[in-house]
Amino acid sequence: MSDTVKKTLFVDGKEVEFNDEKNLLEVIRKAGFEVPTLCYRPELRSFGACRMCVVEIEGRGIQSSCTMPPEPNLKVHVNSEAVRKVRKSVLELLLANHNRECTMCPRSHNCELQALANKYEIREVKFPSREKLLPIDDSNPALVRDPNKCILCGACVRACSEYQGLEILGFTHRGSKTLVSPALGKKLGEVDCVYCGQCAAVCPTAAITIKSDVQRVREMIADKESTVVCQIAPSVRVAAGEEFGLKPGDNVIGKLAAALRMVGFDKVYDTNFAADVTIMEEGTEFIDRLTNGGVLPLFTSCCPAWIRYIETQHPELLPHVSTTRSPEAIFGSAIKDIAVNRDGFARDKYKIVSFMPCTSKKTECKRPEFAVDGIPDVDCVLTTQELVALIKGSGIDLKNVEPEELDMPFGLYTGAATIFGVSGGVAEAALRTVSEIVTGKPIENIDIKETRGLNRCKELTLELNGQKVKVVIVNTLREAEKMLQKVIDGTADFQMLEVMACPGGCVGGGGQPISCNNPVKKNQRAEGLYNEDSSLQYRKSHENPAVKKFYEEWFEKPGSHKAHELLHTSYINRFETCYKNTK
Amino acid sequence: MSSTEISIEKIDSIIDSIGTEQTYLIPVLQRVQEEYNYLPKDALVRIGVKMGISPATVYGVATFYSLFSLDPKGKYQIKCCDGTACHVRGSMPVLNALKAKLKLEDGQKNSADGLFSIETVSCLGACGLAPVIVINDKVYPKMTPDAVKIAIDEIIKREKGE
Incomplete structure (x- = not known):
C-alpha cells in the first residue's frame, strides 16, 4: 500500500525521491552519492558505531546517516568540510588504537579502514597508540582473532547473533577497555562457535581473519x-x-x-x-x-x-x-x-x-x-x-x-x-x-x-x-x-x-x-x-x-x-x- | 580464579524470585553477587541459560558495571574514596601506596593471599575527613601514604596473631 504522495529530500542540492529505505544512508547511496562506512552492513541492524557515515543536515548539524530515518525535505550535505573534518578525526582515533602493521596484514589488499585512511589522506595520527599489544587468539581451528586490529564496530557481534542466533561474541568491559570477546573471556576455540566465518566476512579490518593453510x-x-x-x-x-x-x-x-x-x-x-x-x-x-x-x-x-x-x-x-x-x-x-x-x-x-x-x-x-x-x-x-x-x-x-x-x-x-x-x-x-x-x-x-x-x-x-x-x-x-x-x-x-x-x-x-x-x-x-x-x-x-x-x-x-x-x-x-x- | 562451587538451585530460585524476563538481568546479578560476594563464572552461564540471554551478553553486562566483581573479594574489602574532596586532598597517593603495599599490578583488585580486595568509590559522604578509606565497615579518616601502610600492617599482624 504505497502512499501516492512523492517523498523527496535533497542531497547536495539534488532532489532525491525515497520510499521505504530503512535509513538515510540507503537513500543517499541509492541516489549515487558516496558515503563511507565501516560498521554498516546492509543485511544487519544499523549500529551507528563507526561514525564514518556522518552527514551534515541543515538545521540539525552532524548526524550519522545509517541510524537516521529519511524525512521529507531534509537538506543533506554528504561531503562538506565540516563532515570531512569529523570523519578525519574519527579515522585518526580509530587508527590510534589500531595495530598499523599494514604491510604484513592479511587484509592489506581489502581493509576498509586502510582504504578510508588513504582516501582521507591521513598521514599522521596525533593521538598516542595503545601501549601494549593484546594477545592474538588462534585457538579456533578456522579463524584468528586479533583484538589489536578491532575497531569495535560490532559487525561480528551482530552477524553471530542475527545470522546464527549464537551470540558467541559480545562486547565486554567499558570505555577505553572495551573488547569484543566470547563469554567469560574464553578463547574462540573454547566455545560453541560453528566456524561459519560470517564474523570474518563482515569484519572491516583484520580483527577476525581466516586461518591460512x-x-x-x-x-x-x-x-x-x-x-x-x-x-x-x-x-x-x-x-x-x-x-x-x-x-x-x-x-x-x-x-x-x-x-x-x-x-x-x-x-x-x-x-x-x-x-x-x-x-x-x-x-x-x-x-x-x-x-x-x-x-x-x-x-x-x-x-x-x-x-x-x-x-x-x-x-x-x-x-x-x-x-x-x-x-x-x-x-x-x-x-x-x-x-x-x-x-x-x-x-x-x-x-x-x-x-x-x-x-x-x-x-x-x-x-x-x-x-x-x-x-x-x-x-x-x-x-x-x-x-x-x-x-x-x-x-x-x-x-x-x-x-x-x-x-x-x-x-x-x-x-x-x-x-x-x-x-x-x-x-x-x-x-x-x-x-x-x-x-x-x-x-x-x-x-x-x-x-x-x-x-x-x-x-x-x-x-x-x-x-x-x-x-x-x-x-x-x-x-x-x-x-x-x-x-x-x-x-x-x-x-x-x-x-x-x-x-x-x-x-x-x-x-x-x-x-x-x-x-x-x-x-x-x-x-x-x-x-x-x-x-x-x-x-x-x-x-x-x-x-x-x-x-x-x-x-x-x-x-x-x-x-x-x-x-x-x-x-x-x-x-x-x-x-x-x-x- | 572462580573455583567456587555454585548451586544451580540457589541461582534458579534467585531468578524465579525476581523474574525471568531479560530486563531483570541487573537485579539478578546484584542478588547473585550478594550471595557469593562476587559473580562466579558458572553463575553467569547459568543466569544466561535460565533467562535466555547468551553467556556472552551476560558477561558483557557483568564486566560493564564496576559494581560487579568477577573476582572473589578478600576478607578485608577496602574502599578507597576518590571523590572530589578526597581527590584534591591526595587520595591518589594513598591509593598508590595501598597498591604498592598489597603488591597489586595494574587492574588487579585482590591481594595474592586473598586477604584484601580493593576498589575505588566516588564518594563515601565523609568529605570532612578526606582523604578517606573504609576497610570492611571501619572508617579510616585523613589518610596519608604512611598511615595506610600502618593500617594494613596492623590488620596483617592481627591475622597472624589469631
Whole structure:
C-alpha cells in the first residue's frame, strides 16, 4: 500500500525521491552519492558505531546517516568540510588504537579502514597508540582473532547473533577497555562457535581473519613423492573470479582447472562429482525413511556449521540428520579409497586438497571418523580467499588464463550438483532424483523455482505417488532454529529440511571473497550457478555416467555396505563440550 | 580464579524470585553477587541459560558495571574514596601506596593471599575527613601514604596473631 504522495529530500542540492529505505544512508547511496562506512552492513541492524557515515543536515548539524530515518525535505550535505573534518578525526582515533602493521596484514589488499585512511589522506595520527599489544587468539581451528586490529564496530557481534542466533561474541568491559570477546573471556576455540566465518566476512579490518593453510598446500605440492589432487566446490567457481577483476557469477571453473595445474596439482577434480553421489545416497536414504517409517523430517548434512550446531545445541535431534557425508567428505573418502585400493597409491603419498567457500570445512576434514589409519581423507581445506592467494602468489592472473577441461572421471558432473552451492540447491537436486525414482517418470518441471531465491526460508510441497512431501529450505542458523523448535514441539509438518548456515547458502560462505557490503553479489553468484545448471547436458544426479560407473565398479549401489562404510557417517553429542556443565 | 562451587538451585530460585524476563538481568546479578560476594563464572552461564540471554551478553553486562566483581573479594574489602574532596586532598597517593603495599599490578583488585580486595568509590559522604578509606565497615579518616601502610600492617599482624 504505497502512499501516492512523492517523498523527496535533497542531497547536495539534488532532489532525491525515497520510499521505504530503512535509513538515510540507503537513500543517499541509492541516489549515487558516496558515503563511507565501516560498521554498516546492509543485511544487519544499523549500529551507528563507526561514525564514518556522518552527514551534515541543515538545521540539525552532524548526524550519522545509517541510524537516521529519511524525512521529507531534509537538506543533506554528504561531503562538506565540516563532515570531512569529523570523519578525519574519527579515522585518526580509530587508527590510534589500531595495530598499523599494514604491510604484513592479511587484509592489506581489502581493509576498509586502510582504504578510508588513504582516501582521507591521513598521514599522521596525533593521538598516542595503545601501549601494549593484546594477545592474538588462534585457538579456533578456522579463524584468528586479533583484538589489536578491532575497531569495535560490532559487525561480528551482530552477524553471530542475527545470522546464527549464537551470540558467541559480545562486547565486554567499558570505555577505553572495551573488547569484543566470547563469554567469560574464553578463547574462540573454547566455545560453541560453528566456524561459519560470517564474523570474518563482515569484519572491516583484520580483527577476525581466516586461518591460512596456503603454505601447507605449497609444501605438499613441493614434495615430489606425493601426488596432489584437488576438488573445487560448486560456489567457488562463481566467486573466485571477482578477485581478478571478473564479475560475480562469472563461471571460472575452466580457468581454475588451468591455473591449478600451473600451480602444480596433478589432477583437478570437482566436488560436484561427489555432490551427485551425495544425492544418490541421501536420496536413497530419504526414500527409505519415507517408505519404511524412518525418522522424519530428514535434515540435510552438507553444511559442517549446521552439523556442529546440531551436535552442540540439539544433540537430541541427531537421528534426523542424514547419515550421508557431505560432498566434500565423500570426495575425500571415496577418491582416496579408489586411489589407494584400486590404483595402488600409498595412502600417505596421495594428497587431497579441497577448495571450499567455507571456513567450517577446515574442521570437517579433521574429524577423526573422516580418516583411515590416522591419515585424513582430505589433507587440507583452503577457502576461496586462500585459493585466490595461492593463485596470485604463484604469479598467475586468472583473468588471462585459457580455460582447460577438468580431469576425468571425477570432474564430470550434472547441473543438479552445481546448484549445491546455493540455498535451495540441495533440495532441488534431491527432488529431481527422488521424484523420478519414486514415481518412475521424469519430474515435469526440472527447474523447481520455489527452492530458489535468497529468502531465509522457502518451502514447497510435492506429490509423489499420491503422498504429499513438504520440503522446507532455510539459510542461517537463526532460521534453522525456528524449524528445530517445530520439530521439538511436534508441529513440524515437513519431511525434509535443507539447512545452510551462511546467508544465501555457500555463495555467501564465510570463506568467499568479501561481499558483505554488496549483498547483490550473492545473487549474481547464485545466478551463475543456475546458468551453469541449465547449460549442462546432464541435470539430474542419477544420469551422471561417471557416477553410474562409480557405483558399478566400486560401490555396488547407493546404500550398499561399502557405501555405508565410506560415504556415510555418524554424529557425536557435543552438548557437554563447552559451558553446558551449568545447564 | 572462580573455583567456587555454585548451586544451580540457589541461582534458579534467585531468578524465579525476581523474574525471568531479560530486563531483570541487573537485579539478578546484584542478588547473585550478594550471595557469593562476587559473580562466579558458572553463575553467569547459568543466569544466561535460565533467562535466555547468551553467556556472552551476560558477561558483557557483568564486566560493564564496576559494581560487579568477577573476582572473589578478600576478607578485608577496602574502599578507597576518590571523590572530589578526597581527590584534591591526595587520595591518589594513598591509593598508590595501598597498591604498592598489597603488591597489586595494574587492574588487579585482590591481594595474592586473598586477604584484601580493593576498589575505588566516588564518594563515601565523609568529605570532612578526606582523604578517606573504609576497610570492611571501619572508617579510616585523613589518610596519608604512611598511615595506610600502618593500617594494613596492623590488620596483617592481627591475622597472624589469631
